[in-house]
Amino acid sequence: MKDKILVIGANGQIGTALIPFLEEIYGEGNVIASDINNPVNYTGVFEHLDATKADNLSAVIKKHDITQIYHLAAILSARGEADPVWAWNINMQTSLSVLQAAREHKLNKLFIPSSIAVFGPSSGKEMTQQNACLEPSTVYGVSKVATENWCSYYYHKYGIDVRSLRYPGVVSHQSMPGGGTTDYAVDIFHKAINGEKYTCYLKPDTALPMIYIDDALRATIKLMEAPKKKITVRTSYNLAGLSFTPDGLYQNIKNITSSFEMEYQPDFRQAIADSWPGSIDDSIARNDWEWQPEFDLSRMSRDMFFHLAKHKAFASQP
Ligand SMILES: NC(=O)c1ccc[n+]([C@@H]2O[C@H](COP(=O)([O-])OP(=O)(O)OC[C@H]3O[C@@H](n4cnc5c(N)ncnc54)[C@H](O)[C@@H]3O)[C@@H](O)[C@H]2O)c1
Numbered sequence: 587m588k589d590k591i592l593v594i595g596a597n598g599q600i601g602t603a604l605i606p607f608l609e610e611i612y613g614e615g616n617v618i619a620s621d622i623n624n625p626v627n628y629t630g631v632f633e634h635l636d637a638t639k640a641d642n643l644s645a646v647i648k649k650h651d652i653t654q655i656y657h658l659a660a661i662l663s664a665r666g667e668a669d670p671v672w673a674w675n676i677n678m679q680t681s682l683s684v685l686q687a688a689r690e691h692k693l694n695k696l697f698i699p700s701s702i703a704v705f706g707p708s709s710g711k712e713m714t715q716q717n718a719c720l721e722p723s724t725v726y727g728v729s730k731v732a733t734e735n736w737c738s739y740y741y742h743k744y745g746i747d748v749r750s751l752r753y754p755g756v757v758s759h760q761s762m763p764g765g766g767t768t769d770y771a772v773d774i775f776h777k778a779i780n781g782e783k784y785t786c787y788l789k790p791d792t793a794l795p796m797i798y799i800d801d802a803l804r805a806t807i808k809l810m811e812a813p814k815k816k817i818t819v820r821t822s823y824n825l826a827g828l829s830f831t832p833d834g835l836y837q838n839i840k841n842i843t844s845s846f847e848m849e850y851q852p853d854f855r856q857a858i859a860d861s862w863p864g865s866i867d868d869s870i871a872r873n874d875w876e877w878q879p880e881f882d883l884s885r886m887s888r889d890m891f892f893h894l895a896k897h898k899a900f901a902s903q904p
Contacts, residue, residue, distance in 0.1 A: 592652045595659030597621040602761040638679040656697045657684040663726040665765030670725035677729035696748040700822035703727035714863035723861040734821040750822035758799035759893040783847040790833035793864035797827025798881035812875040826868040
């Protein structure tokens with residue numbers, strides 16, 4: 587039987603890019619997009635779904651004979667700090683509904699991403715290890731540590747094949763990011779392509795682990811397609827793409843568009859960034875399912891410019 591895949595939180599930064607990627611692999615009719623908000627430009631099968639509501643989730647699974655879920659709905663780091671209890675409730679209730687639904691409907695596989703936000707000041711700053719101490723300083727990080735442990739619990743207790751990656755900050759051109767601390771690395775390209783000056787909310791030398799969307803999608807599918815016996819981490823795999831600072835990215839963009847200007851006005855997100863690692867050791871992912879990123883800073887910047895210029899030309903057509 588062909589897999590039928592439900593993507594929850596499909597309108598977000600990763601979902602917008604993941605849906606066509608999954609459609610390419612599994613066939614258009616086999617990928618169902620869902621979100622609490624209606625999509626703007628999506629023409630495939632879509633279900634309006636609040637994933638905190640277990641009954642509604644169950645009904646969608648039954649209606650479409652779903653066999654796998656990619657659960658992307660979450661409140662990210664910066665938004666979460668504005669209302670921590672709300673963020674905790676959304677992040678935990680959606681994840682628990684999905685885990686419970688997988689058990690009830692005997693789903694084949696689940697993907698529930700985690701984040702480098704699980705790390706905190708005690709995790710070690712460079713090449714942070716898989717089993718580093720997890721004492722995050724944001725409610726988002728706290729909810730991701732808890733979710734990782736629930737994933738492991740459902741695997742060991744009920745045999746649910748739930749897989750996870752600790753995504754670094756994702757850089758993508760398909761949509762705008764949804765309120766994380768690494769959003770600057772997407773916003774900056776939009777300003778640069780429009781010939782505008784960018785004001786960065788992090789200090790110039792703040793190194794953070796990041797990943798280009800093509801690598802993030804490839805890692806996701808590689809993990810999900812790996813034979814079950816290869817999966818040795820049942821909380822969430824460390825994943826690395828590249829690491830850079832705002833100044834490093836600025837200099838790189840200036841190589842493409844020399845007139846681009848940037849200034850710095852650090853805000854509350856600086857403290858969040860300071861609590862996170864600068865780089866990640868992902869050797870277990872490399873060993874278990876042969877993970878290897880392909881995009882360095884220059885290649886990422888050129889690809890962002892190429893795609894954003896295309897979007898801009900398309901948007902300005904009469
Ligand atoms: N984007 C990144 O840089 C990054 C980094 C690390 C981890 N992640 C993780 O990857 C996943 C996807 O992130 P993203 O950047 O696409 O997030 P996003 O904020 O861009 O999108 C989240 C989507 O979830 C939807 N949503 C919110 N509450 C919902 C609910 N109750 N029911 C259904 N849908 C709901 C939102 O409408 C939104 O479309 C999240 O788990 C996030 O923590 C993302």
